[in-house]
Amino acid sequence: MSPGVFTVYRWELRKLRSQKRTYLGLGAAALVPIIFVVALATRGGGPNDVAFGRYVHDTGLAIPLVLLLFGSVWMFPLITALVAGDIVAAEDRNDTLKTILTRSVERHQVFAGKILATFTYAVAAIAITGVVSLSAGILASGFNSIVSLSGTRISATEGLGLVGASLLVYLIPIVAIACIGLLFSTLFRNSAAAIVGTLMFSLLVQLVGILPGLEGLGPYLLSTQFNAWQGLLRSPIDWAPIVRALWVCALYGIPALVAAGLVFLRRDVAGD
Amino acid sequence: MTAPAPIEVRGLCKSYGELVAVDDVDLTVEAGDVFGYLGPNGAGKTTSLRMMLGLIVPSAGSVRLFGRDPQVSVKALAGVAGFVEAPSFYPYLNGRTNLDLFAALDGGDARERIVEALEIVGLSHRAKDKVGTYSHGMRQRLGIAASLLRRPRLLLLDEPATGLDPGGMRDMRDLIRNLSGQGMTVLLSSHLLTEVEELCNRVAIVREGRVAYQGSLAELRRQAGSGYLLRTTDDERARQVAEAQAGIGEVQIRAESGLTFSAESESAVGALSLALAESGTLALELSPRHATLEDLFFRLTEGEEAGAAPRPDRALEGAT
Numbered sequence: 001m002s003p004g005v006f007t008v009y010r011w012e013l014r015k016l017r018s019q020k021r022t023y024l025g026l027g028a029a030a031l032v033p034i035i036f037v038v039a040l041a042t043r044g045g046g047p048n049d050v051a052f053g054r055y056v057h058d059t060g061l062a063i064p065l066v067l068l069l070f071g072s073v074w075m076f077p078l079i080t081a082l083v084a085g086d087i088v089a090a091e092d093r094n095d096t097l098k099t100i101l102t103r104s105v106e107r108h109q110v111f112a113g114k115i116l117a118t119f120t121y122a123v124a125a126i127a128i129t130g131v132v133s134l135s136a137g138i139l140a141s142g143f144n145s146i147v148s149l150s151g152t153r154i155s156a157t158e159g160l161g162l163v164g165a166s167l168l169v170y171l172i173p174i175v176a177i178a179c180i181g182l183l184f185s186t187l188f189r190n191s192a193a194a195i196v197g198t199l200m201f202s203l204l205v206q207l208v209g210i211l212p213g214l215e216g217l218g219p220y221l222l223s224t225q226f227n228a229w230q231g232l233l234r235s236p237i238d239w240a241p242i243v244r245a246l247w248v249c250a251l252y253g254i255p256a257l258v259a260a261g262l263v264f265l266r267r268d269v270a271g272d
Numbered sequence: 273m274t275a276p277a278p279i280e281v282r283g284l285c286k287s288y289g290e291l292v293a294v295d296d297v298d299l300t301v302e303a304g305d306v307f308g309y310l311g312p313n314g315a316g317k318t319t320s321l322r323m324m325l326g327l328i329v330p331s332a333g334s335v336r337l338f339g340r341d342p343q344v345s346v347k348a349l350a351g352v353a354g355f356v357e358a359p360s361f362y363p364y365l366n367g368r369t370n371l372d373l374f375a376a377l378d379g380g381d382a383r384e385r386i387v388e389a390l391e392i393v394g395l396s397h398r399a400k401d402k403v404g405t406y407s408h409g410m411r412q413r414l415g416i417a418a419s420l421l422r423r424p425r426l427l428l429l430d431e432p433a434t435g436l437d438p439g440g441m442r443d444m445r446d447l448i449r450n451l452s453g454q455g456m457t458v459l460l461s462s463h464l465l466t467e468v469e470e471l472c473n474r475v476a477i478v479r480e481g482r483v484a485y486q487g488s489l490a491e492l493r494r495q496a497g498s499g500y501l502l503r504t505t506d507d508e509r510a511r512q513v514a515e516a517q518a519g520i521g522e523v524q525i526r527a528e529s530g531l532t533f534s535a536e537s538e539s540a541v542g543a544l545s546l547a548l549a550e551s552g553t554l555a556l557e558l559s560p561r562h563a564t565l566e567d568l569f570f571r572l573t574e575g576e577e578a579g580a581a582p583r584p585d586r587a588l589e590g591a592t
């Protein structure tokens with residue numbers, strides 16, 4: 001069998017499994033929910049000012065939802081950028097592009113493999129946060145029904161399904177952030193710069209939304225898409241923000257990926 | 273139809289802004305050659321090799337490997353292996369895993385050759401250690417092993433002996449000789465003339481991106497020519513005598529002492545010694561002198577213009 005995207009993908013995952021930064025990111029994704037639940041349990045009270053904040057002591061289902069809200073500012077973008085910003089730049093750091101590009105895989109296959117590996121990591125990070133926060137939350141606050149944003153009560157099992165679906169919807173802007181990270185990683189050829197750049201980008205677009213006169217842009221900002229999952233927790237389900245998240249994130253992510261791909265395909269591998 | 277040559281380079285150029293790193297290089301490496309690509313630091317050897325491997329885009333010109341263009345597809349690298357500058361690896365993976373990775377990217381039965389390749393370069397006992405902990409020479413060896421996985425018909429090596437200890441250099445040379453003996457074509461860049469002399473049948477000598485000489489080593493030796501060295505009690509007087517003498521040419525005063533000349537025959541040399549004695553100039557030393565390739569190499573790579581050495585006699589003439 002001749003090697004291709006899948007070969008690269010498999011080995012990119014293998015490389016991620018051998019790097020500390022992967023465990024740093026995934027570790028944070030697991031640790032933050034635990035710390036959050038422990039703090040809630042020991043200190044009592046709760047974040048009453050955010051959606052579902054009132055219910056953190058009533059049901060474990062509220063825990064992942066509150067974390068999604070808090071995490072969107074910088075935690076999940078950072079966890080994503082940690083790998084997305086590094087995956088191309090690392091080849092520049094180790095000067096290994098010349099090594100892998102003189103084997104039998106084309107540049108576009110190498111790039112595609114890297115994209116897939118980055119997405120896989122992002123999915124893993126969100127999945128870990130989901131599983132850990134649900135488990136810890138249910139242990140601490142029980143597996144009980146939850147009140148939707150429309151005020152209706154949702155059974156625990158149905159709520160569990162909706163939390164799972166919310167995590168999936170949350171992945172849409174996360175993947176867009178990953179694309180931005182890949183672009184910066186390809187452009188800057190330096191992982192620290194790419195990680196900081198990605199984080200800055202995600203923070204700056206949040207700020208655009210509060211500039212006077214630009215409030216109208218709000219629904220189309222990348223940061224807003226981190227709230228799209230809330231549509232699932234209304235009754236009836238409001239699909240509009242989710243549909244919008246899909247195309248808005250595509251508008252951020254696809255051009256970034258295309259630009260990164262073009263740069264990667266054409267660049268000189270000259271060790272500079 | 274004859275099979276396309278392993279390497280055919282035509283009009284290859286690469287500029288970085290004002291700097292022309294590779295300037296209109298034509299190169300043909302025939303099957304079975306061990307081709308020396310010789311030049312001083314910054315001559316453009318690595319840059320040329322990068323273009324041959326498809327790593328950088330030429331500013332102009334073309335490369336064909338077995339008739340295929342490495343700029344178009346990595347398929348042109350089928351049967352081709354090598355590395356530029358120091359070979360590089362994933363430092364957090366061990367040697368064996370790095371080779372596993374490359375073999376996966378090579379496809380075919382590359383994987384089955386890993387053990388043998390590690391054996392050939394003498395790294396089997398360290399294969400389980402992270403490459404980050406390898407010494408420079410060990411990485412160099414691992415680079416060769418990584419190349420062998422592809423069972424290449426053409427091997428491109430960029431100063432492979434750099435940083436190796438004497439034993440390592442000898443092993444490297446033995447290996448190249450051995451591979452060449454098995455029918456592999458090798459392009460070897462080097463700034464060591466002795467290395468090229470020992471291994472290569474053909475050379476290109478480059479300076480400042482341009483090829484100053486290309487051809488067989490035997491032809492280069494012939495061009496280096498041979499001559500005579502003469503030291504006398506009065507070199508300036510000796511020069512006048514020698515220049516007036518039939519069958520004697522290319523008289524040059526050397527910077528240190530004495531002069532060099534070429535002679536049509538030994539009897540012309542004998543006649544010169546007689547003429548010198550008659551003029552009252554006493555010969556202190558008169559010996560045949562084989563210009564080394566080294567001289568020619570420096571003349572080709574350091575002269576004011578390609579092929580022309582600065583000539584002390586001209587400087588003298590200018591002064592008088």
Ligand SMILES: Nc1ncnc2c1ncn2[C@@H]1O[C@H](COP(=O)(O)OP(=O)(O)OP(=O)(O)O)[C@@H](O)[C@H]1O
Nearest residue numbers: 270272288293312313314315316317318319320463
């Ligand atoms: N990426 C780059 N950007 C700018 N200039 C470059 C780049 N790569 C090479 N050069 C320049 O091109 C010239 C040739 O460099 P190259 O590395 O090909 O030389 P070399 O013959 O391999 O030298 P050495 O024997 O020292 O390895 C040098 O002047 C170098 O500074």
Ligand SMILES: [Mg+2]
Nearest residue numbers: 317318357430
């Ligand atoms: Mg070099």
